[in-house]
Amino acid sequence: MIQIDDNRCDLCGACVGICPADAIAMSELKLRIDPDTCINCDLCVIVCPFNALEAEHEASKV
Amino acid sequence: MKQVKYDVIVVGAGPAGSLAAIHAAKGGAKTLLLEKDRDIGYPVRCAEGVSHIGLTNYVALDPRWIRSTIKDAILIAPDSTQVPVATNNEMGYIIDRRIFDYDLAMLAAKEGVEVQTKAYVYDLLKAENGAVTGVKLDYMGKKLEIASKIVIGADGVESRVGRWAGLHTAVKIKDMESCAQFTVAGINVDPGKILFYFGESWAPGGYLWVFPKGNNLANIGLGVNGERTGLGCALDLLSKFLKNHYPEASILTTVAGGVPVAKTLKRITTDGLLLVGDAARTVNPISGGGIATGMLSGKLAGEIAAEAIEKGDFSNSYLENYSKKWSKAQGKNHERLYRVKEVIFRLTDEELNSLAAKVINIPVSERTLLRIFKTLFMNRPALMKDILLAIAGL
Incomplete structure (x- = not known):
């Protein structure tokens, strides 16, 4: 799951452009990530200019 | 929006979308231009720099757009060596996109285009054979479906219009610049001088810009390559720079942005659909500038769309003429710039410092961008050829 911090999100769309699964709208x-479509690749987290996204899934806890 | 069928629907009212709408309407197509935000031209996710030629090729210059006229450009190496570049009077401007984008939409309206804001397109209408036949949109909480013969996707870096039509538009992480920008007031900057900072500490895999806007205002921003964001997000790096270089600055605007420094998509058309501007990845991969090439792609797409309407052929095989025209007008140069970008934004701080030390010895009147690239690519003839052809073609 990717958590969105709406206070930090500027709706710039960088994460939408990078998303290989078309999971972000x-x-x-308001930014929305469809958890069923999301493949947990975390590219959106990496590319966010304002650090508004955070990965919270098993792989990231290792 | 009148509930009738349009010839052409353009999704997104930035410069590329407005140019597409203007030229579709000029060619006789009944055209609707849709913008998701409440205001055209706002928020501005752009450093607002454009060359004189890039601007005036597509639209008659209105002095109200110009915030400052650029006479000098300075490149700054990681060790702070300042390298002024001879600009050969190839003037550029820092424009005001709030006024500029608004005026372009107004020009579209003058051509008979119907313009609508707060219109959020969330899907496409498609025929059984997959051809695009209109849009689904949310307007003030109401779901509407509007049919058209052709849709033009001008929906920016976040474009989903192409994806819905089955085109592969996702940007690779190495081809995305993660950007942050402040518009600041109360700083002492030369209004005719633009500054570019390169290197790991300022903007890994990108650059940091200081673009003056007159009245002691400037757009100060940076882009970090998607593969290199480990040293901190764009906003943190920018805040650090501002604190060190312009502690007196007041911040009037804070924006984030993604700039696709990618190859133009392999396919920018399909049945009933054309993509333009950032959505088609027409941004200059080296400068990250997208205004001029976006307008060019919009103009070409609008013209082809109008021709297609006249001929009654909205198939991909006809719309591909747009792709061919783009390739001839700018696409080949774009590929060359992309190959050069792949090398220069991977240079280490040591390599950048050594380049600065070499080119600073060239007399300033001869120190053009081309001379700097020639120095850099002395032993790389393929890249030298790319840059020679690209600069000649620009």
Whole structure:
């Protein structure tokens, strides 16, 4: 799961552009990540200019 | 939006989308231009630099757009060596995108384009054979479906229009610059001078820019390559720079952005659909500038869309003429710039410092960008050829 910090998210769309699974949308001026489509690759976390995304899944806890 | 069928729907009212709409309408197509935000031109996710030629090729210059006219460019090496570049009077500007984008949409309206804000497109309408036949959108909480013969996706780096049509648009991590920018006030900057800082400490795999806007204002921002964000996110690096270099600055605007410094997509058309601007990845891969090439792609796509409407052929085989025109006008140069980008943004701080030490000995009147690239690529003839052809073609 990717956690979104809405206070930090600037809706720039970098994460949407990088997402290989098309799991991210910016509907109603809010970032949404579909957990069923998300492949937990964390590219969105890496590319976020404002550190608004955080990975919270098994792989990241190792 | 009147619930009727349009010839062309353009998704996204940035410069590429507005140019596409203008040229589609000029060619006689009944055109609708949709913008997701409440305001066209806002928020500005752009450093706002554009060359004189890049701007005036596609639109008659309005002095209200110009915040400052650039006369000098300084490249700054990791060791702080300042390398002024001879610009040969190839002027550029820092523009005001709030006014500029708004005016372009106004020009589209003058051509008969219907423009609508707060229109969030969330999917495409498709025929049984997969051809794109319109858009699904959310307008003030209401779900609408609007049919069209052609859709033009001008929906930026975050483009999903292409994905919904089955095109592969995801940007590779190495081809994404993760950017942050402040517009700051109250700093002492020369209004005619732009600064570019290179190196690991300022902007790993990208650069940091100081673009003056007059009245002691400037856009100060940076891009970090997606593969190199480990040293801190763009915002943290930018805050650090500002604290060290302009502690007196007041921050008027803070924005994030993703800049695709990628090859143009292999496919920018499919049945009933064309992609333009950042959505098609037309951004100059070295400078990260997307205004001029975005407008070019918009113009070409709008023209082809209008021709397709006139001929009654919205198939990919006809719309591919846009792709061919792009390739001829800019696509080949884009490929060359991409190959050069792959090398220069991987240079180490030592290599950048050594380059600065060499080129600082060239008399300033002869120290053009081309001379600097020639020095860098002295032993790399393939890249030398790329840069020679790219600069000649720009």
